[in-house]
Amino acid sequence: MSLVSKNSIQVAAQSLGIPNLGDEVAQALAPDVEYRIREICQEAIKCMRHSKRSTLTTDDVNSALSLRNVEPLYGFSSDDPLRFRKALGHSDLFYLDDKELDFSEIIDAPLPKPPIDTTVIAHWLAVDGVQPAIQENPPPGAELTLPTEQKKKIEGQPGLGAPEDLPVEVKPAVKHVISKELQLYFEKIMELVTSGTDSKLLNDAVRSLASDSGIHPLVPYFIQFIQDEVQRSLHDLPLLFTLMRVAEALLANPHVHIEGYLQQLIPSVVTCLVARRLGGRKNGYRHWDLRDFSATIVATICHRYGHSYSNIQPRLTKTLVNSFLNPKQTYPQHYGSIKGLVALGNRVVRLLVLPNLATYLELLREDLDPQKQKDEVRRYEAQRVYGLLQVAAGNCMFEALKEQPQLGELLLKSRPMTGAKVRTSKAGKDTKPEGPSAMDTSAPEARQTRQGGLPGSSGQTEANAGTNGSVVGKKRRRPPGETQEDASKVLAEAWKEEGDTWRLFGKLIELFGDSMLPFVPRPQLTLMHSYN
Amino acid sequence: MKEEDLNRIVLSYLKKKGYRNAEAAFKSESKTQSLQEMVNGQENDLDVSILNHVYLYVKGENSPSRYGESYSKLQAWVHDSLDLYKNELSRILYPIFVHCFLQLVAKGYPTEAREFFQAFKADHQSAHGRDLQKLEGVSNPQHLLDNDLAKSYRENKFSVKLCQYSCELLISFLHDSEMMLMLSLVNEHLNLEVVPGQPSPLPEEDEAFTVTGKPQEALENLNRSEIRWGQLEDGIEQRFEEKMAEEAAEAANEEKKEGDPSKPPSKKLKKDGKAGGGAKAGKQGAKAAASGATRVPSVIPLPRLSEEVEGLAFEDLRKRVQLGSAALPSVCFYTFMNHYNSLNTVALSQDGSKVAAGFSDSSVKVWDMSKRTVSQPQAQSAEARTSEGAGPGPGSQSQAASAPGSMGYSLFQAHSGPVYGADFSPDDRFLLSSSADTTVRLWSMELGANLVCYKGHNYPVWDVRFSPLGHYFATASHDRTARIWSTDRVHPLRIMAGHLSDVDCVRWHPNCNYVATGSSDKTVRLWDVSSGECMRIFTGHRSTILSLAMSPDGRHMASADEDGTIMVWDLGSGRKVVTPLLGRNGCVWSLAFSSEGSLLASGSEDNCVRIWDVGASTRAPKGDDKPGTARRLRLLKTLPTKHTPVYSLQFSPRNLLFAAGAAQRPKS
Structure with a gap:
């Protein structure tokens, strides 16, 4: 019945040199043994509590034994809690892994190092009740939110005294003090970033920025630093890259609360995204990479803080769309703004890029044509933007198609459209401009329902188009055909998200040609072929 | 018939x-x-x-199974009773359960006893888990004599409060269903206290069965006896107030009659006693009454403070920061590294400049923090702290006497067992340490040597405390006694016996007339120092009391237990002032009242220093004396540490909070 079985008693008796302990004796002893063991355990727990621990150690048991005037058990002392191992084949049998040691080996072994002596380290756990964010304190976070909730809960309870009794808390402005260590850290990072020589060290620094819990006090300084440097050294592409890496690391650091500084940080990042000229001439094409990288940062910011700060994304998109629709800006700027919009997600692309696509491509085509545009660089830039738009539109369409359930019916509906597509692609370059020109007339209608930022720019687009020569004018005079009417409707609906995806698809193919086809998901593609 | x-x-x-x-x-x-x-x-x-x-x-008579049957019947009846009376009736289940078990054991049915225990223990596990653990092993009549808990259960009656109707219900049920066994248990071991009025609507969470070793009536009478809880008459604070008043008057006088310095109010006169004349005494009396604090003369002869010490104390009082719910203290934390789990206790000197640590390897180490270049984020504050350090004398020589300076501490070795308690004298010149080797030792900080070894306890001494003015000290021991000593005698002056289990902690009342002890028997007792008699028994905790703190005005006492429950008591009425928060925050190792008593700090096993608002909680609005309206402690702030349980807390006289703990390896 008791936890100690009579067999255990007999085994213990044998080990003490009593070979034949009677069953009855063992039976009678067992409960008492259990009681004594429990007693010792309870005394040991007392010793544990007075040693201010919550783990029972062998020392505690020995102290308890000596309290009862029993010889302590030798050979079990250990600094660490004992590690028990499960005996194979038994669910609740454990044993200590006690290795056999060779005595001569121990004697021959060099003396172990003496343990490090006990030290006391002082730090400020709180200054006027506020925990400074230093290495010695745990990072602010989950633990800190709990007490406030608890406090609220407690205050909410009746009979606690009216809250108005409580004095209003007026805190004097606290001077921001930064420890020497942090100052050194900041200077070192600044030096590394600006010199930009040792890439390995720089990698370490960025990693530290992304993970260190104690750097929160430095955040405003880092942000300021990024801002200043971006403004000052737009020509220095590697530096800009490094700065963006720093910004990304700060955003990635879970211990840093960067929300308060976002309005300062975003302009710097957007600058790296849509600046007219990034880096000197000698850096050639690398500035595209920087724009790509900055775009991901913008996306990160929106993704992470868009929920809590609702005005971030609208402001960002507004800036980017303005830049995108401003024909006075260069292609790299357009590229950057499109890239930014693309990074914000397909929905943004659908709402803001696609409706303007036709107009924009019209503009672009001028420069894509090697006969019309002699400047190699400008043509390359235009190609790049074209490629980006193509990918963006394609991805957008891919997502939309994937979500389209009623394939058959829609395909049937869109058959004329695909037919048109086939026709245009067959017709080649000459017929292509037709679509876009049709778009030009229909675009304003679509824009009227959109937000205010666009009408002005649309005017500009048209003005710009006008300067491109009489070709456009001529085309505008031509009466719009059936397909063209359709197209305008499609794009008007596209941004409403209620429109027919397949018609959007057709339109895109019309705009981009067969290069859109790889973006069609496979099942839909086969279906389409079967209909064709 | x-x-x-x-x-x-x-x-x-x-x-x-x-x-x-x-x-x-x-x-x-x-x-x-x-x-x-x-x-x-x-x-x-x-x-x-x-x-x-x-x-x-x-x-x-001879069928032990009847216990189980009757108990389960009673249990079923209680559980099926009306909700109105259920709470009250369920209170009797635990005592009945315990006594059924103990009787079975006593009658020699170990197997049946164990079966009974296993069958019904689940109901009581949550409220009385620890006691059940202690009882579980009891299996033969001999154990009943050995086990202190079983013994105290059998020797004392449980008090159960029931309203009139519940009591009648119970008795009539027991009569009607012929449960003579249960009835006899109730008669024998329960003290049914009939409370007039309606049954208490809510389960009283503080209703804990605590055996005090005294009948309930005696206990109530005891807790009604008069107690002089005021601050010490002629204490340092009073003298400071007088001095301030004096200075104000002096300034006024000097303004009035600038050219007449013939009658400067003599400080000496004032210090020698109230020689200032009846008028002045009257004024002081009026002032004391106005401030609401009653002063109490000490009943034991107390040492006088030297003028130098007094001057420093005045300086501290002048510079004291007023704390409150809006003004939280700064906390300086001392983290022990490389302690190899052997750190048992930490004592902090009044001004936090010295840290003494008692280790399992029987050594005591003292660090002088004011001497060290501490890496502080705020260099200025560090300076402020060091300048707050005690007088010029004490620290300078201890290092010379200690082991090599490179260690950074003075090592004191003389004990022959783990050191469990340590305390600095109020003037920081002496240190007391108590150990498992049953002795208490007095160390001189100036000489860096052991001065006296006090032997008297028979078992490990868990805690030791200097009286607020030094000279006397109190110890708490495993031998279930607390003792009062004076430093110049090697034998105890008073032995306070009465606790039913280990005395785990001891604190002095600020007026030196009382000491409070917390024990493993889940009670806190207040003892009169001069007579050695028990003056108050506070029951309500559910587990071992680990720490105590007395408010500086001497009116309140805070106690904390192993479960993390903190209770604040009014010494005068013997009642709880605030109902406890039954937290499961782990052991509270340490409590400290701020120097003017408005805040309470607790340091616990769960790596947190918590600041509680006592001022608002205890300053109850008028007429708020009913126990039903007791309020809760308001948590002001939780300050988490980095994997460091907080072993010790100490407010400096200027209200800077010092905390200490041993860093643990983070659990991976």
């Missing part, structure tokens, strides 16, 4: 008990009618239930 019934009962009883002669005699006598007459004479007085009792006693 029929005659043959009666005869049958009496006969079976006699048979059972083996009174053969009596049986025979009874048989013969029953033939004559004398018994019949006798019974007839008494029939009106005889209660049927008593007869039943006798009958059932005979029937069920």
